[in-house]
Amino acid sequence: MTSVGLPAEVKDGERRIALDPIAVTDIVRSGCSVAVQAGAGVGAGFSDGDYKDAGADIVPEAADAWAQELVVKVKEPQPSEYPHFREDLTLFTFLHLAAEPELTRALVASGVRAYAYETLGTGRQLPLLAPMSEIAGRVAPIVGAYHLSSHQGGAGTLLGGAAGVPPAKVVVIGLGHVGTMAARGAKGLDAYVMGVDVDLDRLRTAVMEGVVDGSLASSEAGVGEAVADADLVVGGALVPGARAPIVVTEEHVRGMRPGSVIVDLAIDQGGCVATARPTSLSDPVYVEHGVVHYCVTNVPGQYPRTASRALSAAVAPRLRRLARDPRGSEDDAELAQALNVAGGRIVHPIVRAALEGAAGEGAG
Ligand SMILES: NC(=O)c1ccc[n+]([C@@H]2O[C@H](COP(=O)([O-])OP(=O)(O)OC[C@H]3O[C@@H](n4cnc5c(N)ncnc54)[C@H](O)[C@@H]3O)[C@@H](O)[C@H]2O)c1
Incomplete structure (x- = not known):
């Protein structure tokens, strides 16, 4: 026994x-x-x-x-x-x-x-990562939208926009469990959602199923352009067991608009955004290059x-x-x-x- x-x-x-x-x-x-x-x-x-x-x-x-x-x-x-x-x-x-x-x-x-x-x-x-990724992915647009509020240090952009005002742009890096749920949530809030992945089959499926509005093959130059006018970037790229690939470089972050928000959930494997460093549920955000970073390593814990x-x-x-x-x-x-x-x-x-x-x- x-x-x-x-x-x-x-x-x-x-x-x-x-x-x-x-x-x-x-x-x-x-x-x-x-x-x-x-x-x-x-x-x-x-x-x-x-x-x-x-x-x-x-x-x-x-x-x-x-x-x-x-x-x-x-x-x-x-x-x-x-x-x-x-x-x-x-x-x-x-x-x-x-x-x-x-x-x-x-x-x-x-x-x-x-x-x-x-x-x-x-x-x-x-199968043991998937349920927590599903939950963290669902949380990402919620915390992202919250920190886009000007009262939380964000630019004051509402994800869904308004009549006559285009919706916010959300870029999701990695369309696995985290990314798919984050994209669905952001779409549910009427944002414009772009999915980025190295796996073109995943991107094709996400587009066909309406999980994202647009897709982009992961490359340094492409991602730089995509995040430059993003309001919210969600990081969910994973190579199992390895340190997360750096997909968004420091240069990319410098090129983002002040008050935009990064939610890097890949932080538990080191982060897929170069400027991401681990934060906690009691002190979840910091600002670098004018961009709000939310990099909590145990998001489902809340x-x-x-x-x-x-x-x-x-x-x-x-x-x-x-x-x-x-x-x-x-x-x-x-x-x-x-x-x-x-x-x-x-x-x-x-x-x-x-x-x-x-x-x-x-x-x-
Ligand atoms: N912070 C938290 O609280 C929390 C909670 C749950 C999961 N996570 C983490 O989120 C990350 C993602 O988990 P998942 O279950 O969604 O993984 P997943 O394997 O389901 O998806 C990862 C995706 O990243 C893609 N990818 C790999 N390299 C890439 C690159 N260079 N550019 C773009 N995309 C790339 C893969 O093709 C895949 O589609 C993991 O690090 C996981 O541990 C964090």
Whole structure:
């Protein structure tokens, strides 16, 4: 019987929990014990009583949850959590190691076996990233529109325009899960939406399905022109496991209109806008070259009820498989792709290459 630990999240503004009580019921029925830190689900609307009824043990301290064989979380461990790392621990959570050299060092030094949600999958499917991307993508036009208000430091442009006034222009970089949802939301608010991607099939489908008004193949010159008169730019470009490609350069940002807004959701993998740097839910924006930047790394954390249920539904079946053999699981194709660190080494080749590249540039 594998013991599963569910500590409370500690990242700024983070109220999600990786398993809801329904998922805990299933995991307990599959033969595992589950230790939930007291209060861990409260921010998402789940009480300790709900978890107790689901068959979990409620434990008073984070250390009690971390003491279990298999710890399941939402966000990448924060420095205050590193002391819980140990050789016989298996960790299942978002890690985003390409943008987290310090966390990588702590995982490697401790010998933790660490599986990352964001690389779990086969082919192009990333089933644990997708639900959070869907939610973050839906949030992007909401926060973008909000920060375009002159009272929030924006230029005072309303996405949908008005009779006799053209709508705002929204450029979405990367038309995957984040980008598609962001484009749909912006279209729903009556903005003019342009989608940018390297994948022409994706662009064709988005145009045919009416998700975007126009499409553009991703290139430095093309993107520079497209963002120069944009009111809102949403970043959602991803190469799985790797540092995000820089699609919008600093020169492009300099060329944007003052008071326009960038929402770079790819920031968890380092950002696809050169001037993006991570921000938090409590302090989400800064201004650079006159452009408002919103680069929060845990956007779904502000909608914990929806996000926890969506994440839990995707995590639970994979967790049940991992719990059968938390120190093995290499014969499971999805879980094998998720394994990032094991035996004191970075074992995922793309993650390793990304971090070696960063170290070479002096970022390690
Ligand atoms: N900040 C947050 O809170 C948050 C939440 C969820 C997801 N994310 C992040 O958003 C990013 C996107 O996730 P996703 O699930 O939409 O990924 P996805 O794989 O579904 O889509 C990524 C898209 O980017 C495109 N792309 C790759 N290189 C490109 C380039 N050079 N120019 C233009 N497009 C390019 C791909 O072709 C693909 O269509 C990831 O980094 C993910 O971790 C962030």
